[in-house]
Amino acid sequence: MDHAVTDQKAVQTSWTGRVEFLHIAPRSFLPMRSMPCIELVAGAGITGDRYSTASGFYSDRPEEGRQVTLFEAETLEALARDHQIQLGPEDHRRNITTRGVPLNHLVGRCFRIGQVLLEATRLSTPCRHIEQITGKEIFTPLLHRSGLHARILTGGEVCVGDVVRPE
Amino acid sequence: MTKSIHRVTVEIRQIERLSDRVRMLELADMDDWELPPFTAGAHLNVHLPSGLVRSYSLCNDPAERKFYRIAVLREDEGRGGSRQVHELRQGERLLLSLPRNHLPLAPEGRVVMVAGGIGMTPFLSMVPVLERQGRPYELHLCARDSRADAFSALLAPMIRSGKLVRHYSGTGARLDIQALIAGIGTEDHVYLCGPERMISEAQSLGAGLGERLHMERFGPAGVGAEKAYVVKLARSGGNIPVTTGQTMLDALRAAGVDIPASCEAGVCLDCRTRFLEGSPDHRDIAMPVADRTSHLTPCVSGCLGDSITLDL
Structure with a gap:
């Protein structure tokens, strides 16, 4: 048995997480609406979301690797615990709120949500736009944990409760 | 664009x-x-x-x-x-723009609102909230006459309940602001929205109310420079003259300095700019007092000396 291979596999499969919330909005600034399920379209984006129709705040800076965005529920809890900032899953303006998924470690890797296959392209960065909308000073507390951008390789439906796992 | x-x-x-x-x-x-x-x-x-x-x-x-x-x-x-x-x-x-609030409703206490003509508008959003909270309030509507009163029809239930009092100056029933302020209780809040003359009168008569006097003017304040001065740009190094009657914003634009600005009436704070030296003549109606030692609004504000240095 090659121990290196075994160890690597153990690391690769050391986590599974779940989808806790799903949110979309059809245009910039509009409140995010909680959805039970959303449809991811390969190479495009989320049906009904602003970034699939070039209607998002950053759509004038298009990025092929930003077809869907993810955020950790654990970060919301850390903001409340360490900074007394109450931020809900509808406030961070990313589409998929996960639990138990090490989003920052996935950059450059592929992972699945149910049957949907995503490729993590880069970390999301905090932005003043969210501060403007929420009226909360969250730019600095969100540094290094502002979520993940991903490209949709295989589309399909994603629902709350779906399992997230490494590919 | x-x-x-x-x-x-x-x-x-x-x-x-x-x-x-x-x-x-x-x-x-x-x-x-x-x-x-x-x-x-x-x-x-x-x-x-x-x-x-x-x-x-x-x-x-x-x-x-x-x-x-x-x-x-x-x-x-x-x-x-x-x-x-x-x-x-x-x-x-x-x-x-996103909604902003420079006239927020105090969390408790009786509320006395005074609207001069179209100054009724912010109170139309306050009344339903006060009703839900079950708080005591009264609303005074000042207009020239019933023809100039655009809002009474919307507020018929309040007229019946006595919470809306109409003051038509054309019929000699002008609101006595002095008497109104004299009758304000120690926990009451007074809100005024109306033309400059009404606000100035209330400001001097109601000075004793301190932070319980809340006001919103409409229409631009007097904005042009009363005497010429120079705006110095600390980072880009230019000196821009502001001539009598000109706003700082206009002078900056004429010199090719791009400043985001929206209302150009000292309300929205889109043009809020940091200053490094000099004494601004703040004429906006929105910036928190704490910010006035570091920022100014070039759309309406001026300079009390011969020059002011901006962090631009």
Whole structure:
């Protein structure tokens, strides 16, 4: 048995997480609406979301690797615990709120949500736009944990409760 | 040119004529999505098709999540914004800023509101909140006569309950602000929205109320420089003369300095700029006192000395 291979596999499969919330909005600034399920379209984006129709705040800076965005529920809890900032899953303006998924470690890797296959392209960065909308000073507390951008390789439906796992 | 993705986009769903000169516009998302929330007393900036930007108070219940209402008085001798609003048609699209609130409702205490004409608008968003909270309040509506009173019809239940008191100056029933302030209780809050003359009078008579006196003017303050001065740009190194009658914003624009600005009336704070040296003459009506030692609003504010240095 090659121990290196075994160890690597153990690391690769050391986590599974779940989808806790799903949110979309059809245009910039509009409140995010909680959805039970959303449809991811390969190479495009989320049906009904602003970034699939070039209607998002950053759509004038298009990025092929930003077809869907993810955020950790654990970060919301850390903001409340360490900074007394109450931020809900509808406030961070990313589409998929996960639990138990090490989003920052996935950059450059592929992972699945149910049957949907995503490729993590880069970390999301905090932005003043969210501060403007929420009226909360969250730019600095969100540094290094502002979520993940991903490209949709295989589309399909994603629902709350779906399992997230490494590919 | 403002991009639509950098503003809230709405369409005009309904236009209602409240009087000869006042129209109420109902603005909603094209897909009937919820709009960004607001609180009682908030206003927003409307980007008119000509490029003009004007601030208007929101005058519907903040609990209504799917539309905004604004009421606009046509001022034929004004700067042009209200005439353009009166030319807008149902179905047209408009770009808006996010709602902001420089006239927030105090969390407790009796509330006495005084509206001069179109100054009624912010109180239309406060009344439903006060009703829900079960708080005591009264609203004084000042107008020249019943023809100039665009709002009584909307407020009929309040007239019946005695919470709305109308003061028509044309019939000799002008509001006695001195008597009104003399009758204010120690926990009461007074809100005024109206023309400059009304606000100035209340400001001097009600100075003793301190932070329990809340005011919102409409119309631009006197904005041009009373005497010439120089704006120095610390980072880019230029010296820009501001001539008598000119605003700092106009002088900066003439010199090719691009400053974001919206209301140009000292309300929206879009043009808020850091200064490093000199004494500003703050004439905005919105910036927190704590910010005035470091920032100014070049759209309306001036300089008390010969020069002022901006962090630009």
